Amino acid sequence: MFRSPNGVLWAILRPLLRLLLRLKLHFQPRQARMNGPFVLLCNHASYYDPLLAAVCVDRPLCFAGADPAPRAGLLLSLARSLCQPEELSWKDALNEAAAGGQCLGIFPEGRRCPDGVTGPIPAELAARIQNSGLGLVVLRLEGAYLTAPRWADRIPRPGRLRARVMRTLTPGVLQAMETDELQALLEQDLCEDAYETVRRRPGPYRGERTAERLEKLLCVCPKCGAVGTMESRDNEFYCRSCGFTTVYTLSGGFRGGNVPFENPGQWARWQSGRIRLACEAAGDGPIFEDGGYEIYDLKHGGDRIGTGGLHLYRDRLELPTGIAIPTEDIVDLRLVGGSGLQMKTRRGSRFDLKTIRPVCAEKYLTALAVLKQLREKAAAEEAAPAEEEKEPAESADPEITETKESTEEAEE
Numbered sequence: 001m002f003r004s005p006n007g008v009l010w011a012i013l014r015p016l017l018r019l020l021l022r023l024k025l026h027f028q029p030r031q032a033r034m035n036g037p038f039v040l041l042c043n044h045a046s047y048y049d050p051l052l053a054a055v056c057v058d059r060p061l062c063f064a065g066a067d068p069a070p071r072a073g074l075l076l077s078l079a080r081s082l083c084q085p086e087e088l089s090w091k092d093a094l095n096e097a098a099a100g101g102q103c104l105g106i107f108p109e110g111r112r113c114p115d116g117v118t119g120p121i122p123a124e125l126a127a128r129i130q131n132s133g134l135g136l137v138v139l140r141l142e143g144a145y146l147t148a149p150r151w152a153d154r155i156p157r158p159g160r161l162r163a164r165v166m167r168t169l170t171p172g173v174l175q176a177m178e179t180d181e182l183q184a185l186l187e188q189d190l191c192e193d194a195y196e197t198v199r200r201r202p203g204p205y206r207g208e209r210t211a212e213r214l215e216k217l218l219c220v221c222p223k224c225g226a227v228g229t230m231e232s233r234d235n236e237f238y239c240r241s242c243g244f245t246t247v248y249t250l251s252g253g254f255r256g257g258n259v260p261f262e263n264p265g266q267w268a269r270w271q272s273g274r275i276r277l278a279c280e281a282a283g284d285g286p287i288f289e290d291g292g293y294e295i296y297d298l299k300h301g302g303d304r305i306g307t308g309g310l311h312l313y314r315d316r317l318e319l320p321t322g323i324a325i326p327t328e329d330i331v332d333l334r335l336v337g338g339s340g341l342q343m344k345t346r347r348g349s350r351f352d353l354k355t356i357r358p359v360c361a362e363k364y365l366t367a368l369a370v371l372k373q374l375r376e377k378a379a380a381e382e383a384a385p386a387e388e389e390k391e392p393a394e395s396a397d398p399e400i401t402e403t404k405e406s407t408e409e410a411e412e
Contacts, residue, residue: 002096003084005060017078018055021048024075025147028162029056030139036171037101038135039094041125043118043190044107045141046148048075048156050082053105053139056163063105064093067112070337075156091128098132108190111334114217114362115268116145116194116252126183130174138167138189145194146205146252149264151216151338159205159250160198166190195252195263204250211237211248214264216338219360220271222260227278227288228360272366279370282314287367292357295320298342298350310341310353312364314371317343319351327371335361 021027025048032040040061042053047069054061064084069076082105084093090106097104108121122128129136143161166189174182198205211232220227224242231240237254238245246257253263261267278287291309296302308320316324325345332344336352339359343351 001085002088002093002100002102003062004100004102005062005082007060010054010060014055014058017051020075021052021055024158025052025156025161026158027052030163030165032057032137032139032165032168034059034135034137034168034170036135037097037103038137039097039129039132040103040105040137040139041129041186041190042105042107042139043141043144043192044109044112045116045118045145045192045194046112046150046155048079048148049107049112049141049144050105051075051079052141052144052161052163054082056139056165057103057137059103061103061105063107064088064090065107065110090122094128094132094134098134104134108186112150113145114150114335116149116263116265118191118193121187121190123183126179126186130177130179130182133171135171136167136169136174137165138186140164140166140189140192142192142197142201143194143205145192146198149217150335151213152207152210153213154207154209157205157207157210160201160203193265195265198252202251205252206250209234210250211235213338213358214248215358216360217264217362218267218271219363220274222267222270225274227363228290232358271363275363275366276370279314279367279374284313286311286313286318288312288363290355290357290359290361292359293320293353293355295323296352296354298352299348302352310364312367317364317368319353323351325349327368328375330368333365333368335365 018029040053040057042049044066047067050063050066062082062084066083068083068086069080093104094106108125109119113119141163143159146159147157147161148155167185211234214232214237215230218230221229221239221242221244223244224239226239226241229239229241231238235247236245237248244257246259247255249255254261261270289309289311293310294307295305297305306321310320311318316326317330318324329346330343331346334342336342339355339357339361341353341361341364
């Protein structure tokens with residue numbers, strides 16, 4: 001069900017929220033104006049994003065594709081109130097907004113970026129917006145990731161946080177544009193690298209225990225290569241296996257320990273490469289495993305059905321209580337918080353996996369994406385020889401026919 005915000009209430013709260021966000025998060029908003037209903041697109045880096053984007057327009061709107069914030073604290077509760085129901089996809093929300101002549105906010109990534117860099121946006125985004133008949137506002141939030149890193153428990157961390165209005169386009173202008181051109185502009189406008197931003201505009205993002213829970217993002221030690229041995233303590237991040245230690249700074253970088261990365265974003269991208277190698281070299285044993293997970297059956301009332309370990313193999317994901325799901329049957333796996341997971345299967349099963357331990361659950365999402373690519377590559381390679389066998393036979397037939405016809409002509 002499409003959710004429409006209360007226009008009167010929003011008109012009263014908006015100036016107060018702008019002031020509160022400036023005081024609490026050091027937020028510098030920008031005003032975007034558009035006549036008539038429109039869709040607002042924004043990159044997604046923090047729980048606060050719906051609230052940050054909403055105060056930049058003078059029209060009430062709710063957001064699709066947002067990670068729902070926990071109901072803790074005034075700002076997070078208000079941000080959650082601006083989100084469309086989780087079961088409503090951005091496509092359906094866009095259709096309903098267009099049909100009702102209402103404004104809608106969309107976070108095209110569909111989840112907060114894990115490493116500070118804007119994730120991929122849907123390939124059909126531009127076409128859908130053009131077909132909606134709505135106007136378009138493109139907003140880029142800069143500094144939101146370091147203000148509230150996905151892996152951190154202690155947020156916010158006030159620093160340099162601002163909004164930039166990248167583009168405003170009327171329905172007529174949108175209709176006149178080439179779809180590919182618009183898609184390219186959207187990808188360009190929405191892209192933000194948090195660490196490149198802080199390099200251009202240096203400044204601290206102040207907080208306590210700044211490295212705490214960094215192991216929710218980074219799980220591979222760059223010195224010994226061990227998986228699951230990284231731990232945090234206050235501002236320190238270290239490997240309990242080899243003793244490697246570095247310090248996470250207020251500007252989002254590392255100091256000391258001869259760490260080969262300037263920031264967690266670089267470390268995360270290197271880690272993704274190691275995960276790919278682990279998937280490619282996987283045998284019969286588990287690629288990754290973590291204990292201490294509780295499993296809840298969301299299809300049948302959300303009952304807790306057991307506790308145990310999570311094991312990812314090349315062909316299956318084994319859940320607590322021994323439930324084995326073939327990797328190709330997992331249609332959706334999303335991160336909840338930093339260590340939790342929610343999963344849907346082709347057969348309609350839905351599970352919620354929770355743990356109180358700080359675990360890098362992001363590695364399961366990365367590994368499943370790699371395993372899918374490996375399956376598709378293997379299928380393509382199997383199909384290729386069959387196609388190659390057909391081609392010589394097809395090209396030979398005309399030659400045979402031509403030779404036969406030439407022979408008959410000569411005999412006459």
